Amino acid sequence: MASYEDQQIVEVAAKLKARLERAEDKRSVLRAPELSALYDHLKTLPAGSDRAAFGKEVNALREELERLVRETVQPKKDLKPIDVTAPFDVNAKLPQLLSVESGSRHPITKEIENIVEIFSRMGFEAVESRELDDDYHMFSSLNFPEDHPARDDYDTFMTEESLVAPAHTSTMQNRVLKARKKDLEAGKGIRVVIPDRVFRNDDLDARHEHTFYQLEGVYVDKGVSVANLIATLQTFLETYYSRQLKVKTQPFYFPFTEPSFEFAISCPFCDEKGCHICSQAGWIELLGCGMIHPNVLREAGIDPNTYTGFAWGCGIDRLVMMKYSVEDVRYFHSGNLKFLRQFK
Ligand SMILES: [Zn+2]
Numbered sequence: 494m495a496s497y498e499d500q501q502i503v504e505v506a507a508k509l510k511a512r513l514e515r516a517e518d519k520r521s522v523l524r525a526p527e528l529s530a531l532y533d534h535l536k537t538l539p540a541g542s543d544r545a546a547f548g549k550e551v552n553a554l555r556e557e558l559e560r561l562v563r564e565t566v567q568p569k570k571d572l573k574p575i576d577v578t579a580p581f582d583v584n585a586k587l588p589q590l591l592s593v594e595s596g597s598r599h600p601i602t603k604e605i606e607n608i609v610e611i612f613s614r615m616g617f618e619a620v621e622s623r624e625l626d627d628d629y630h631m632f633s634s635l636n637f638p639e640d641h642p643a644r645d646d647y648d649t650f651m652t653e654e655s656l657v658a659p660a661h662t663s664t665m666q667n668r669v670l671k672a673r674k675k676d677l678e679a680g681k682g683i684r685v686v687i688p689d690r691v692f693r694n695d696d697l698d699a700r701h702e703h704t705f706y707q708l709e710g711v712y713v714d715k716g717v718s719v720a721n722l723i724a725t726l727q728t729f730l731e732t733y734y735s736r737q738l739k740v741k742t743q744p745f746y747f748p749f750t751e752p753s754f755e756f757a758i759s760c761p762f763c764d765e766k767g768c769h770i771c772s773q774a775g776w777i778e779l780l781g782c783g784m785i786h787p788n789v790l791r792e793a794g795i796d797p798n799t800y801t802g803f804a805w806g807c808g809i810d811r812l813v814m815m816k817y818s819v820e821d822v823r824y825f826h827s828g829n830l831k832f833l834r835q836f837k
Contacts, residue, residue: 528555688708750804751787
């Protein structure tokens with residue numbers, strides 16, 4: 494048995510050992526206020542040999558008590574052993590569990606792979622986005638003036654530190670252009686697609702979710718034109734829907750492209766006759782696109798007098814909804830097995 498020099502510690506040791514014999518919950522002695530009071534007292538002592546000696550004795554007392562508790566507390570002997578290697582039904586009385594079945598990949602994941610594969614055949618490389626970003630990448634680097642009303646269309650979620658949950662995958666554009674500027678100088682174009690999750694502070698309905706997926710595309714090189722933009726998107730969409738499509742563009746406004754367009758395709762379900770999917774219009778507005786604004790290129794250190802480029806942003810959920818006639822975007826994040834099993 495340990496012996497202690499300090500009178501205060503001698504007293505506490507005697508008291509706690511006596512309590513240990515009586516206590517039902519032996520471990521409660523290790524939490525005794527008298528023991529923590531010794532540690533509190535230690536903190537008030539001036540640094541020096543007295544403090545070091547006192548600290549050593551307090552620790553020794555704690556270790557002795559821990560050892561005594563270990564020796565006193567006997568393991569319960571009436572528990573039946575469990576054979577962890579046994580098959581499921583041997584250890585009886587199992588809780589009700591869901592039956593084991595293999596899962597499957599989410600339809601959005603599968604379609605992203607499909608989309609990326611089509612673009613990789615066209616020479617585009619896929620880059621991941623991020624789910625938290627700053628104001629500069631979300632707005633300023635994309636030619637959104639400070640306090641410009643166009644920012645309102647991208648209302649999203651914010652942290653207390655003013656980081657934003659990206660409302661579009663264009664948040665990666667400045668990074669991609671900066672990182673690949675050397676490719677341009679080496680005579681290679683920049684061809685990148687960025688599929689990822691984005692967030693909007695939207696009222697939810699069959700066509701709007703607060704979380705959805707977007708596909709950003711960026712192509713910069715010498716002599717890139719609107720004709721290249723239209724041909725690239727038309728080729729992608731015709732491959733994705735496995736049919737020929739008519740396309741048309743209408744002027745639009747985005748701060749980060751000039752000129753900007755809304756891009757529409759002839760409805761792949763009714764061949765322009767009008768159906769419930771195209772709201773009887775025969776055409777479906779599918780995405781926003783345009784020629785990258787010179788200010789955006791300049792911000793990334795690329796000379797807009799030498800290089801031009803196009804960019805687009807397209808809702809992936811929307812593409813998939815049209816492909817499989819899914820009538821409500823909210824199914825994708827519902828975790829509804831009846832819905833998900835249809836895509837196995
Ligand atoms: Zn239609």
